[in-house]
Amino acid sequence: MTSPSSCSSEEIISLRSTAAFNALYRRTHQTVFRYIYGLGAGSTQDAEDLTAETYIRAWQARRRFRGDAQAALGWLLRIARNLVFDRFRWQKRQPKNDTIETHILHDPAASPEAHAMYTQQVRLLWQQLNQLDRTQREILVLRYILGFQVRAIGEYLEIKENTVSVKIRRALEKLRQDWPNDDEQQTG
Amino acid sequence: MMMSNKPDDNQIIDWLESVRPTPGAEFYQKAAHQPWAAGEHPPRKAGFFPRRVAAIAGLALLLVVVISLTSPSLEVLAQRWLQFFLPKTSDQTTVQIPISEISDPAGRFTLTIAEAEALAGFTARVPAELPSDFRFSGAAYEAERGAIVLNYMTQSGGVLRIIQSRAVEEYQQIGASAEVEMVSVGGLSGEYLRGAWVIPEVKSALDTPAKTTLPLQATWNPAANSQMLRWQSGEMLFEIIVAGGVENQPGYLDKEDLIALAEQMH
Numbered sequence: 001m002t003s004p005s006s007c008s009s010e011e012i013i014s015l016r017s018t019a020a021f022n023a024l025y026r027r028t029h030q031t032v033f034r035y036i037y038g039l040g041a042g043s044t045q046d047a048e049d050l051t052a053e054t055y056i057r058a059w060q061a062r063r064r065f066r067g068d069a070q071a072a073l074g075w076l077l078r079i080a081r082n083l084v085f086d087r088f089r090w091q092k093r094q095p096k097n098d099t100i101e102t103h104i105l106h107d108p109a110a111s112p113e114a115h116a117m118y119t120q121q122v123r124l125l126w127q128q129l130n131q132l133d134r135t136q137r138e139i140l141v142l143r144y145i146l147g148f149q150v151r152a153i154g155e156y157l158e159i160k161e162n163t164v165s166v167k168i169r170r171a172l173e174k175l176r177q178d179w180p181n182d183d184e185q186q187t188g
Numbered sequence: 189m190m191m192s193n194k195p196d197d198n199q200i201i202d203w204l205e206s207v208r209p210t211p212g213a214e215f216y217q218k219a220a221h222q223p224w225a226a227g228e229h230p231p232r233k234a235g236f237f238p239r240r241v242a243a244i245a246g247l248a249l250l251l252v253v254v255i256s257l258t259s260p261s262l263e264v265l266a267q268r269w270l271q272f273f274l275p276k277t278s279d280q281t282t283v284q285i286p287i288s289e290i291s292d293p294a295g296r297f298t299l300t301i302a303e304a305e306a307l308a309g310f311t312a313r314v315p316a317e318l319p320s321d322f323r324f325s326g327a328a329y330e331a332e333r334g335a336i337v338l339n340y341m342t343q344s345g346g347v348l349r350i351i352q353s354r355a356v357e358e359y360q361q362i363g364a365s366a367e368v369e370m371v372s373v374g375g376l377s378g379e380y381l382r383g384a385w386v387i388p389e390v391k392s393a394l395d396t397p398a399k400t401t402l403p404l405q406a407t408w409n410p411a412a413n414s415q416m417l418r419w420q421s422g423e424m425l426f427e428i429i430v431a432g433g434v435e436n437q438p439g440y441l442d443k444e445d446l447i448a449l450a451e452q453m454h
Contacts, residue, residue, distance in 0.1 A: 021224040027326065029219070030210065030298045037209040048215040052222075059224055069300060103209040105332070106284055121195070122203045144204035147307045147331050172197045179194040 013069055015062040025055055028073050031146055032080050037103070038141030039084045040130060044099040050087070054080040074156055085134070100126045124180070131178050136171035143168060205331055216295075279363040279408035281385065297326030297339040304329045304336045312336045312352055313426070313453040321439035322348050342439035344432075350453070351427040360418060360427070363408020371417070371443070374451040378419030380443055383410035384431065417446045426450065 015021050032054055037047040057079050058065075065075060101119050110118065129137050135157075142148045142156065143164075150168075154161040195203075219225060304327040305312050318324070322340040329336060335353035362368070362381065369380045385406040414431035428450060433440035441449070 018224050025219075025222075025224055027298045027300065027303075030296065033211050033215075034209050038207070044209065044212060047209065048211050051211065052215070052218060055219075055222065055224070059222070069302075073303075100207065103207055105206045105208050118203075118206075121199075122206060125200065125203045126207075140204060144201055145207055145209075147329060149306060149309065152306060172200055175200055176194050176197065182193050 011068055012066065013072060015058075015065050015072070021059060021062055024069075024072055024076075027069075028076055029055070031073065032076050034145055035077055035141060036080050036084055038145045039081065039134075039138060041084045041087065044102065046087075050080065050083050053083055057083075077156065081138070125175070128175050128178060128180075132171055132174060136167055136174070139164060139167050140171050210295075275362050275364055275366060275368075277364055279365050281361070281363075281406050281408075282403050283385070283387070283406050284403050296328045297337070299327040299329060301327050301336075301338065303327070304338075307331075308334060308336045308353075310336075310354065310424075312338065313350075313424075314338065315350075315449055316452045316454060319348070319439070319441055319445065319449065322346070342433070344434070344437075344439060346433040346439040347429075347431050348441070349427075349429045351429070353425055354423055360416070363410070365408060365410050367410065369443075371447060373417070373419040373447055376419050376421055378417055378447070378450070380415070380417045380446065382412075382415050383408060384412040384414035384416075385409075386412055415441070415443065415446060417443075417450060419450065426453070 013020065013024075015024060029051060033047055033051040036050045036054070037044070041047045041050050054076060058076055065072065067075065100123055104119060104122050106115055106118060129140070132140070139153055139157070142153045143150070148156070150161050150164045154164045157164070299307075301312055301314065307329040312327075318340065321342040321344075323342075325339045325341045327336060327338050330351075330353075333353050335351050338350040340348040340350075363383065363385070366381050366383050371378045371380045386409045387404050387406050412431075413433070414429065417428045419426055428446050430441045430446060435442075
């Protein structure tokens with residue numbers, strides 16, 4: 001499969017050596033963590049645990065890996081995704097995440113009131129993401145949290161670019177339509 | 189009555205893009221014990237703060253502040269006539285910085301250049317030849333500015349960053365006492381200055397949980413060991429920041445070195 005983040009070197013890399021794997025880890029761990037967190041794995045601690053587990057599994061399987069740097073990232077993301085979805089299966093429901101406010105970039109010039117309001121909206125958005133199906137959510141995470149281009153998302157998920165665009169549009173539309181009105185926000 | 193206050197797509201996208209989760213210090217401490225980290229330096233013990241680490245953290249913080257203080261504002265027209273910098277009315281300012289960027293300053297440079305290019309949607313210019321002692325340590329993509337940041341370091345803690353974006357209507361905020369010098373970069377007009385925003389309480393900030401974002405007071409220090417060069421080529425804005433080198437020692441770059449570096453980027 002062609003990985004996300006296209007345009008990088010197509011040179012085949014070996015992950016057999018400790019140094020090579022460590023370099024891969026250093027280059028990708030932030031992306032893998034954000035992906036796991038974005039998929040709704042739970043709290044920061046949960047996402048950290050699953051990120052660590054992703055690299056442990058990759059380390060164990062590193063001798064079987066063959067591909068370039070792009071493929072390595074795609075490989076890691078697939079391991080991560082399987083771990084997250086496995087966890088969902090066991091827990092039967094989306095784990096609670098009460099740490100989102102610690103991961104929001106704020107405008108330094110914003111007033112405390114605006115800051116609080118912004119945090120509230122992002123927290124609400126994070127809850128609403130649970131209303132999306134897995135693919136919709138994953139595509140939004142790849143596009144807007146990891147910053148992947150539509151083409152790269154299509155390559156990673158092995159679907160057409162046009163399909164990715166349609167899914168993004170529909171996911172945003174669903175979020176808009178299902179957004180609770182003010183009364184529901186206050187009581188919810 | 190049901191009230192309608194639903195966000196539009198742009199608001200939702202803005203909120204999504206503001207979520208930038210980062211692993212905490214505990215994650216990195218555990219990672220240091222994984223088998224692939226063998227041979228790396230052991231994690232810092234709690235409360236142990238060697239001078240060199242402090243210097244590097246302080247330096248990195250200084251750079252983070254410089255980088256984060258960009259502004260699309262046109263206030264510059266009402267102040268000194270500069271093309272790339274926006275002097276503030278004082279030498280004091282407040283910045284919001286995720287503590288993780290202080291405790292692990294190089295942690296965000298996890299991309300290859302090609303990966304950063306893919307995210308940014310343009311091809312990065314890189315130096316044809318690196319200054320001696322500097323080595324590439326990683327790239328980052330700053331979604332807020334649409335910028336690619338290339339990070340280079342020396343063994344002695346010198347840092348060189350090359351930032352490039354299409355955001356030509358963006359100004360770098362500097363202190364009121366900053367002195368900007370007009371220079372020529374390959375026939376293009378550029379601006380050079382020495383100094384940086386410095387955060388005095390960097391050490392105490394490191395004692396706070398890594399996941400938080402703190403408002404910190406920063407002071408413009410015109411004597412800080414940091415230099416900046418900005419210029420524009422076509423629709424692209426370029427910036428080089430160098431900090432931490434020791435004058436007359438390997439790895440130190442002066443104004444002429446920065447201009448020469450800028451002119452051999454392609």
